[in-house]
Amino acid sequence: MDKVNLHRSIASIGPERWDTLCGREYPFLRYAFLHALEASGCVAPATGWQPLHLERVVAGETDLLLPLYLKSHSWGEYVFDWAWADAFERHGLSYYPKLLSAIPFTPATGPRFGSRLSQREVMQQLPELVRSVGRQTGASSWHGLFLPPQALQCAPQPLLQRVGVQYHWFNRGYRDFDDFLDCFNSRKRKAVRRERRKVESQGIGLRRLHAAEIRPEHLELFYRFYQMTYLKRGQQGYLNADFFQRLLHTMPEQLLLILAEREGETIAAALCFIGTDTLYGRYWGCGEEYDCLHFEACYYQGIEFCIEQGLARFDPGAQGEHKIQRGFEPVTTGSLHWIAHAGFEAAIRDFLDRERSAMQQQIEALAEWLPFKASTGESE
Secondary structure, rough: OEEEEEEEOOOHHHHHHHHHOOOOOOHOOOOHHHHHHHHOOOOHHHHOEOOOOEEEEEEEEEEEOOOOOEOOOOOOOOOOHHHHHHHHHOOOOOOOOEEOOOOOOOOOOOOOOOEEOOOOHHHHHHHHHHHHHHHHHOOOOOEEEEEEEHHHHHOOOOEEEEEEEEEEOOHHHHHHHOHHHHOOOOOHHHHHHHHHHHHHOOOEEEEEEHHHHHHHHHHHHHHHHHHHHHHHHOOOOOHHHHHHHHHHHHHHHHHHEEEEHHHOOOEEEEEEOOOOOEEEEEEEOOOOOOHHHHHHHHHHHHHHHHHHOOEEEEEEOOOOOHHHHHHEEEEEEEEEEEEEEEHHHHHHHHHHHHHHHHHHHHHHHHHOOOEEEEOOOOOO
16 A cells, blocks of 8 residues: 655665665755755754655655655745736735655756656656645645756646746866867957956966865865855855765765965855766855955866766756856756645646747747857858
8 A cells, every 4th residue: 555654854764765766866865965955954944944755655655755845934945936926915815834755955857756657657646646745735836947858748637837047057078277278259259268368367266076085174174265255245145064075974974175275375266066967056155245356266176077077968056047158058947836725726827828938939049149169160
């Protein structure tokens, strides 16, 4: 007989059971990453994230694990549904709590469940599972964010699909950074080289640390810059120092720390995560503003690392059309949504159909901004 358990902490599932089904290749679905979020207090009922991780047990064996959170707000998600919440409120209905299957504070496309079943089988069964949990919790809706294309392709009709855009870099067998720039038109190539020279002319050097090369004091410096960058905008970062130190102890092999140094002092830092074939740029911070340093630390250093390590893709994070002129290509991202209220489900479905068409047109237009030479070649 099937049994569905809802776990209020990932610790009650444990690393062996979780990683056996979910794997360790995609860093953000690892037990170590999700447990660090909870154990550090970044993800907790007090912050509006109540874990309710779904485990289905069949014939005494776990056959499905789905990260699941009961949310009382929409912060830290990067797929914006504030307008939906406002519409609910204006009609005297409660949008919160809602159910969320996502990696907290992490807008990176990747797997969102682990299972012994095929992806198609899980996706076909997903609507009934989320409906059942929705009834138990009184949730208005369920949202699965930044799912991989394979999952979106086999999503059944009851789930609404939403499209977004990000900017990713793709490795087309480049020998080095200059080989990559050789694909640019002359003006854009000169612009990138000029940006890199500006960083060097300010006396700034960059250093990449991986795995055991990263020490706790390095992360302490990084965290200070991370919070300072948020404070400049009058905000506080979602994540605390304990979270990052836990990652250093449990999954250092998937961490890449980029340090910017000037006159013997570290002045900025960026933290990335390494997957099987993808580098994920995630966090950045600096004490003072330096011309073009953000581009160097967060984009160009990552591209160089991907080329050196033979990684196929670099996902530098959400937003930022300025990435296009630096060789990052517009790509679609996708999320799935279930809305319990029939009237709002129909209205949101209509909205998403119109939004999807507009988004596709936007992506086609953005692709025209890419810096690469025309296929017919370029006269230098």
